[in-house]
Amino acid sequence: MSAATTELWPYLLLILVGFLPNEIWRVLGLVLARGLSEDSEIVVWSRAVATAILAGVIAKLILFSVGALAAIPLALRVSAAACGFLAFLARRSVFAGVLAGEGVLLLGSFLFAH
Amino acid sequence: MKSALTSVFVLVLAGTYIGMGALAQDYGFSSWWLALSSVLVWAAPAQVILLSSLGLGTPPVEAAIAVCLSAIRLFPMVVALLPLLRSPQTRTRDLLLPTHLTAVSMWVESLRLLPAMPREQRTAFCNGLAVGYMGTAVTFGFVGYYLAAGLPPLFAGALLFLTPLSFLFSTTRNAQAMIDRLALLFGLIIGPLLVYWQLGLDLLWTGVVGGSLAYGIHRLREAVR
Numbered sequence: 001m002s003a004a005t006t007e008l009w010p011y012l013l014l015i016l017v018g019f020l021p022n023e024i025w026r027v028l029g030l031v032l033a034r035g036l037s038e039d040s041e042i043v044v045w046s047r048a049v050a051t052a053i054l055a056g057v058i059a060k061l062i063l064f065s066v067g068a069l070a071a072i073p074l075a076l077r078v079s080a081a082a083c084g085f086l087a088f089l090a091r092r093s094v095f096a097g098v099l100a101g102e103g104v105l106l107l108g109s110f111l112f113a114h
Numbered sequence: 115m116k117s118a119l120t121s122v123f124v125l126v127l128a129g130t131y132i133g134m135g136a137l138a139q140d141y142g143f144s145s146w147w148l149a150l151s152s153v154l155v156w157a158a159p160a161q162v163i164l165l166s167s168l169g170l171g172t173p174p175v176e177a178a179i180a181v182c183l184s185a186i187r188l189f190p191m192v193v194a195l196l197p198l199l200r201s202p203q204t205r206t207r208d209l210l211l212p213t214h215l216t217a218v219s220m221w222v223e224s225l226r227l228l229p230a231m232p233r234e235q236r237t238a239f240c241n242g243l244a245v246g247y248m249g250t251a252v253t254f255g256f257v258g259y260y261l262a263a264g265l266p267p268l269f270a271g272a273l274l275f276l277t278p279l280s281f282l283f284s285t286t287r288n289a290q291a292m293i294d295r296l297a298l299l300f301g302l303i304i305g306p307l308l309v310y311w312q313l314g315l316d317l318l319w320t321g322v323v324g325g326s327l328a329y330g331i332h333r334l335r336e337a338v339r
Contacts, residue, residue, distance in 0.1 A: 053190065077275070
């Protein structure tokens with residue numbers, strides 16, 4: 001490989017592996033949404049499907065973590081999320097929930113390690 | 115833009131992208147590559163998959179499939195968002211930018227705030243909000259990249275935990291109608307089961323099954339009323 005291709009290769013990968021497979025769903029959404037009104041049944045259904053997928057993504061990120069998060073025990077990740085959720089409900093604040101969840105995660109990991 | 119800067123998502127995005135910067139540094143990507151990926155991909159879960167799979171030497175085709183599967187949610191999200199933005203004067207090309215900028219942070223806040231807003235201001239609002247978020251993400255991606263050496267692994271893990279936590283609470287906050295609550299609940303239950311059973315296309319099925327169940331129950335209730 002020449003120097004130029006070696007340098008450009010990561011950017012080519014970014015387009016082919018990152019951008020295109022991701023963007024295709026947005027473009028499909030744009031195509032399907034043409035002419036739909038916000039209270040049409042397809043839009044109501046789409047919103048439910050989007051919410052369910054999002055919930056699936058959330059559960060997956062917590063239960064089947066990748067990267068640095070995978071090093072933190074599963075039981076701790078789940079308890080931290082549960083504590084965060086209780087704090088969120090109690091205060092009706094996303095910020096309070098995130099803070100509590102992160103607090104339990106950090107404290108728990110610290111206690112486990114020592 | 116102001117709504118963007120005062121929202122909890124700014125803090126969450128800052129933290130998440132510090133983690134993302136550290137991840138990019140770990141796997142030997144350049145900081146500009148990361149910045150470009152934030153602008154072009156603009157979806158944190160897909161970016162984590164992209165970084166970690168390419169970084170670990172996964173074959174590009176396999177990595178592309180993993181990214182593609184993680185991004186399915188963007189399709190129904192765009193379908194649910196664009197009708198809120200469109201007015202009789204809207205041309206399709208006016209919707210290209212909000213389409214690309216659609217991501218969980220912007221979507222959740224838009225669905226919450228748009229209905230109270232005059233229709234002709236909505237597109238500008240969405241674009242401003244998302245560009246504010248994206249600027250935050252790009253900036254803190256650089257911060258994380260250059261801090262990476264000093265970032266303990268536990269802290270890096272805690273930063274990656276921001277995404278599921280903030281997604282969970284903000285979606286729950288938005289789920290006022292019963293159909294949204296049911297969809298959220300079904301997704302949380304069905305998603306992990308399908309991953310566990312290794313059925314493949316787990317997110318697609320989670321959405322179709324969980325979302326349709328919620329929609330069906332919603333229709334039944336409407337009919338009974």
